[in-house]
Amino acid sequence: MAAAISIDGLTKKYIDVWQKMEVTAVNNLHLQVEEGEIFGFLGRNGAGKTTTIKMLLGLIFPTAGDATLLGKPMGDNNVKQDLAYLPEETYFYDSMTGWDLMDYYGRLFRIPEPERSRRVKICLEKVQLQPEAWKRNIRGYSKGMRQRIGIAQALINDPKLLFLDEPTSGLDPIAHSELRDIVASLKDEGKTVFLSSHQLADVELICSRVAIIHRGKLLTTGTIRDLISGERKEVTVTSQALQNGLYEKIHSIVPGAQRQGNELVRFLSDDDDTISAVIDIVRGAKGKVLSIVPQKRTLEDVFVETVRKEEGEL
């Protein structure tokens, strides 16, 4: 499959003239997003996610580096015909009705009538905005309704590639799961989604691959399965011989091993050889293995570990 997004060394430095400060919001980013996948773009607040998306859409200009979208150089006006963007926290033109707003965006894509009205209706239905609200001013919309109209406007041109910047933030649980499912359904329609989100449970559920960036630098990228694999096991052993130097032996193999009472030791490891080695010495000391429980890692674990590790090294 061809790359829907190919980012080659994108860098963005913001220069604060007054404080003579330079912020590197995005730092030499390399990334490939394949066609037809939902790609999760993760990072802490201020990591550079929005900055990256804005560069790709030609709203701001990179200090260095380049990228292609759907095989064409970024910022190319023709390629925008197939793009969609849901910015974070947009207010839209709130004196317009939902329908008129959609109609306006349809006109910007030069979609003629009656096709345009048809598209508007399809999109509003798809995001499940109540029809009573279609002819009402956006000013009176709730946060959830605004988010729905935001996604609807992103669908007006039946795009091939969508950039969604936190589409599910600040929603009630039901709206949240509905919108998440709508985003997930885009994949079935063959669309590519570049999803920036802090909702890691959602990302784990609907994305195939993710990238984690931190202070503008790419920390890791890969399929979710690969990232959460290397499953850890929690091992609990018991032996009368713990006092006689056995605990120290175990501790030298697994520094994280913890003693619980006089006869129990518990540790976590993702390395089968280490686990076997410990089991061998426990058995040698006439001890018993009480349990080996696989511990499933979540994307959140991976995220926290990856970012913590990077922050620790700074």
Added chain:
Amino acid sequence: MIPFAIAQQTVREALRRRVMWIFLVSGVFLIAMGPVFGFLSPKDSQTVLRSLGLAAILLAGLFITIVTCIYLLPVEIERRTIYTVLSKPVQRYQFILGKFMGGFAVVFINIVAMGIVFLAMLWLQEKRLPPEMFIGVVMTFFQMLLLAALTIFFSTFATPVVNFFLSFGIFLVGNMSSVTDSLTSNNNPLVSNAGKVIHYLLPNFGNFNIQNSIIHPTIEIKNPNVFLFQNMIYAIVYSLVLLTLAVLIFDRREV
């Protein structure tokens, strides 16, 4: 088609601004007061209505143009609606053009509204429509075209407050062409050169005022058609230059 869609949306949004209506109502009110002031000095009642009417249209038009055009871009950027527009197949020049057309359509509507009231008042008082008054309104219209382009040009890089003082200031200086003209022949070369830059570079808003010939009947416009035509061309060409510069700046601007 895209600039038209943007213009139409801009007009809808601008017509909701209360401040515009305040200026329009004030302008209309002043014009309507013309005959009343005329009664106070029956000898000059014709001059009073004529100069008051044109002045009211100019003044209200000036404020309407500035308050409308000053915010067209900043509001889009502040509310981030511009992201949703520029990420669609909309070129930045189309955006500027659409905003300008929309902003100017609002100014046009206002000048026409005030112009109709003005001509109606003239009809009531003089029982005829003096062509030079019609030309006066049309001149104000072209003057506002130029001002709208100037304001939009500034809005590509200046904040609304800065823009207000820049546009207003240049409008005032540009209206004093006789002063800036006299500077060009100053004995001090520094002053005369600065005067030349100001006189020839800044838009000459003063050219559009036919009030001078009303208040000082000795100043006569020799050929009204040439006067009209020259000023129209001047306003259009100057506006095009300003819009081109606006696009060049906006093309490089991060939003």
